[in-house]
Amino acid sequence: MKETGKSLLIGSIGGGIFFLLDLPLAWMLGSMCIATVFAVRGVQMHVDATLRKVMTAVLGVMLGSSFSADTVQSLIGWSGGLLLLVLSIFLSMGVVYVFYRKFCNFDRITSYFSASPGGFNIMYEAGEAAGGDGRTIALVHATRILLLVMVIPLVFNYGLTFENTGNAVTHSIWGDPTQLKDYVLLALAGVVGYFGGTKLKLPAPHLMGPLVVVAALHVVDISSSEPPMILVYAAQLVIGTAIGLRFLGSSFREVRRIILISCVSTSLMMVVVVFLAYEATSLISVSIPGLVLALAPGGLAEMALVALALGIDVAFVSVMHVVRIMLIIALIPALYPVTQQAWRIKDRLFKGQPPA
Secondary structure, X not given: OHHHHHHHHHHHHHHHHHHHOOOOOHHHHHHHHHHHHHHHOOOOOOOOHHHHHHHHHHHHHHHXXXXXXXXXXXXXXXXXXXXXXXXXXXXXXXXXXXXHHHHOOOOHHHHXXXXXXXXXXXXXXXXXXXXXXXXXXXXXXHHHHHHHHHHHHHHHHHHOOXXXXXXXXXXXXXXXXXXXXXXXXXXXXXXXXXXXHHHOOOOOHHHHHHHHHHHHHHHOOOOOOOOOHHHHHHHHHHHHHHHHHHHOOOOHHHHHHHHHHHHHHHHHHHHHHHXXXXXXXXXXXXXXXXXXXXXXXXXXXXXXXXXXXXXXXHHHHHHHHHHHHHXXXXXXXXXXXXXXXXXXXXXXXXXXXXXX
């Protein structure tokens, strides 16, 4: 825990600076940036895994609080978004796979698992087990999340003008003492969801479990409260610092090259996302910013925090990212043998093709 305390203290310095500068998602972006710098410089840092899971559960409680009976009624209208999501996953993955192969000299396996628009841990494990370059796969995915979490809030906050489609998190930092019973209920729901999500083997269980339980309480109108903002800031700090620490053990030269590659590949993914969002907004009853956030190939917890902080279709974004992660985890590794067979057929037809 001593290492964790030191890491979070360093992260809080970055978060505090960003907070004073009035930047969006200050505690996550600031801690993420400073932790990345320290990690690349070789400073030994660590965030306790259990603490991160607990803070992820807090985020799940916060996201569950954004649901209501109206959300359930909206689910039917969101069905078109699911088709759009599937199209976005495979189209962006195909474009980025070609980029890695043609311009970055990645081998086929590394390109395939690096091109997945999500599922960081699963893609790393499956890709390395299949014979890919696990370090490259991990760095590409970590950089993709880092870039999206950094750029999207800044673009939406300063670069684009849009009408908020939800309520940004603006309630009291310490909460309302008169709602103590509701806070206790939310805490119990979070604990039940924390352990229940793991037991049921949900994707991102420590976020999904609390989200589902608290959402159910809000939908049936047993509770209408939200956690105090101080807990949300704490979750941002822990998650942001942990993202930065993914670069521990990486040299500056290695990180620089991967960042340059990932800047291009992430931009290609976002071009696909923005194009689909603009084309489909008239068919789906969701705003363009909401569709962009829902389709963006960032982490579930990270993109949910962005939606929460900016007040953009929070329930829709949360649901879509849950489905996105489930699809990616279920389909991408499962389709790898089929892809391998396609590579073999291609090699037979075009014998000049270099081996995988």
